[in-house]
Amino acid sequence: MGKEKRGHRKRTRPMSTITVVGSIKPVLGVDLGDSNSVATLLSPMNGSIVQEMFPFSMDDAGYSLFSSKVPKDARIAYEATSQAYPFTRRLKEMGYSDTTVAHPKELAWIVKSKKKNDKADSLKIARLHMGGLIPESHLLEREEQIKRDLLIQRVQLGVEIGNVKRRIISYLKREDVYNCLPKTEDNFSVTRRRAIDSLNFGDDRDLVIRTMMRKLRFLEAECPPLEERIRQVAAESDDVKLLISVQGIDFYTASLYSSFVGDARRFPDDDHLNSFFGIIPVSRDSGDKKRRGRMSKEGPSIARWMLGVMVDNVMRRNAEIRRYYDSVKERSGPGHAHVMAMKKLNRMLYHMLITRQRWKWEDEGLTERKLSNISSSAAPSSSTTTTTNEGGVTQA
Numbered sequence: 001m002g003k004e005k006r007g008h009r010k011r012t013r014p015m016s017t018i019t020v021v022g023s024i025k026p027v028l029g030v031d032l033g034d035s036n037s038v039a040t041l042l043s044p045m046n047g048s049i050v051q052e053m054f055p056f057s058m059d060d061a062g063y064s065l066f067s068s069k070v071p072k073d074a075r076i077a078y079e080a081t082s083q084a085y086p087f088t089r090r091l092k093e094m095g096y097s098d099t100t101v102a103h104p105k106e107l108a109w110i111v112k113s114k115k116k117n118d119k120a121d122s123l124k125i126a127r128l129h130m131g132g133l134i135p136e137s138h139l140l141e142r143e144e145q146i147k148r149d150l151l152i153q154r155v156q157l158g159v160e161i162g163n164v165k166r167r168i169i170s171y172l173k174r175e176d177v178y179n180c181l182p183k184t185e186d187n188f189s190v191t192r193r194r195a196i197d198s199l200n201f202g203d204d205r206d207l208v209i210r211t212m213m214r215k216l217r218f219l220e221a222e223c224p225p226l227e228e229r230i231r232q233v234a235a236e237s238d239d240v241k242l243l244i245s246v247q248g249i250d251f252y253t254a255s256l257y258s259s260f261v262g263d264a265r266r267f268p269d270d271d272h273l274n275s276f277f278g279i280i281p282v283s284r285d286s287g288d289k290k291r292r293g294r295m296s297k298e299g300p301s302i303a304r305w306m307l308g309v310m311v312d313n314v315m316r317r318n319a320e321i322r323r324y325y326d327s328v329k330e331r332s333g334p335g336h337a338h339v340m341a342m343k344k345l346n347r348m349l350y351h352m353l354i355t356r357q358r359w360k361w362e363d364e365g366l367t368e369r370k371l372s373n374i375s376s377s378a379a380p381s382s383s384t385t386t387t388t389n390e391g392g393v394t395q396a
Contacts, residue, residue: 024130025044025073025074025098026041026070026071026073026074026075027041027042027074027076027077027126027130028040028042028070028074028075028076028126028129029042029077029121029122029123029124029126030076030077030078030122030125031078031079031118031121031122031125032058032078032079032083032084032087033058033083033118034058034082034083035057035058036055036056036058036062037055037056037057037058037087037118038053038054038055038056038118038121039054039055039056039069039122040119040122040125040126041053041054041069041070041074041126042126042127042130043071049130051123053119053123058083058087063090067094070096072095073098074096074098075098075100075129076091076096076098076099076100077099077100077101077102077125077126077128078099078101078125079101079104079107079121079125080101080102080103080104080137080139081104084101084139085139085145088101100129100134100136101136101137101139102134102135102136102137103135103136103137106135107125107128107134107135138266140262144262147233147255147259148259148260150226150229150230150233151230151252151255151256151259152302154223154226154230154252155302155306157219157222157223157226158223160219161216161219161220164212164215164216164219165187165188165216168196168209168212168213168216169187171208171212172196172209175201175205177199181195181196182195188216193213196209197210197213227252230252230255231251231373231374233255234252234255234374235375237258239254239258239261239353240254240255240258240374241374242352242353242356243257243349243352244370244374245352245359245362245367246314246349246359246362247314247317247318247359247361247362247363248310248313248314248315248316249310249313249314250370251374253306253309253310256302256306257303257306257307257310257349260300260302261273261276261350261353264350264354267350269350270346270347270351273346273347274343274347275298275299276303277299277303277304277342277346278297278298278299278304279307279339279342279343279346280343307342307345308338308342310345311338311341311342311345315341318361321344321345324341324344325337325338328340328341348360
């Protein structure tokens with residue numbers, strides 16, 4: 001008789017259990033994907049934790065499967081990816097209320113390992129959540145998310161306008177005609193624009209410069225509708241009305257700042273707010289040695305950029321903050337002084353939002369004019385809505 005060929009038998013991993021004491025709620029870790037996701041459910045059973053892992057699609061059929069497997073009282077955790085917002089909305093619709101969104105960068109440091117796949121990630125998230133070790137991330141409510149998108153779209157438009165202006169200036173300098181233009185304070189004043197439009201090279205350069213100028217005008221024409229809507233939204237915000245009492249902060253920068261901060265009470269103190277903006281130094285302490293590095297630059301870069309613009313505007317109008325900046329500049333240089341001024345202004349704005357007090361050095365007449373501006377239903381003039389410098393920043 002021939003030797004019977006032994007087939008390869010697939011090993012099945014037994015359902016893992018962890019001994020626990022007391023009663024706990026089921027915990028679910030989810031690794032989100034664009035079309036398919038993987039979930040790991042850790043459920044208490046007879047003093048132990050039973051682990052169940054299952055994939056589900058990000059459609060009605062997948063969510064139906066999800067609902068059949070996951071109890072409504074489960075504590076659910078998942079990473080803050082592009083799918084986090086629609087997934088959160090579906091969870092609320094299905095009746096799940098205990099959800100936690102994990103901070104992606106901090107979570108990456110915690111779960112860093114050589115083994116990385118959807119199943120392993122969902123299990124790690126579930127175990128961390130069970131131990132209360134998930135670094136949380138803040139998700140905006142739907143209405144706040146739409147307002148943020150409106151503001152960021154205006155920021156991006158300003159950046160594009162600034163880039164186009166720089167390209168036009170660079171092109172005119174390269175063709176040795178820039179110095180022939182009329183001398184004005186604004187590189188793109190009405191007088192200069194007319195001069196640029198009247199340039200005649202007699203070849204394809206005419207088509208190039210006309211195309212660049214048409215693109216500039218198109219982008220600038222997109223700004224007024226956005227700014228008018230931002231003005232209307234600002235008129236409904238108590239935080240914006242409070243922040244514009246600061247000389248150098250207008251409804252636009254106040255709206256952007258308020259959008260990123262949200263409810264200031266979610267930050268225990270101003271140090272946590274500065275940490276959110278990423279303007280605290282990186283700390284590398286070991287034993288008795290304390291090491292402080294550069295800015296952490298955690299958090300949204302647009303928020304940090306906006307805070308820098310606010311500091312520049314406020315310093316031009318406030319002698320106290322200017323003196324503070326100059327004193328730090330003498331000791332540590334302009335870069336460090338600018339960051340320290342950002343932290344100081346941020347602390348002051350945090351105090352205003354928490355105590356609901358107006359700016360200490362408020363010009364009441366100016367504040368009233370600002371409030372009248374955002375309360376007015378009349379559309380703003382083109383001279384105030386398209387004033388954008390080469391850096392894409394609307395002048396306050």
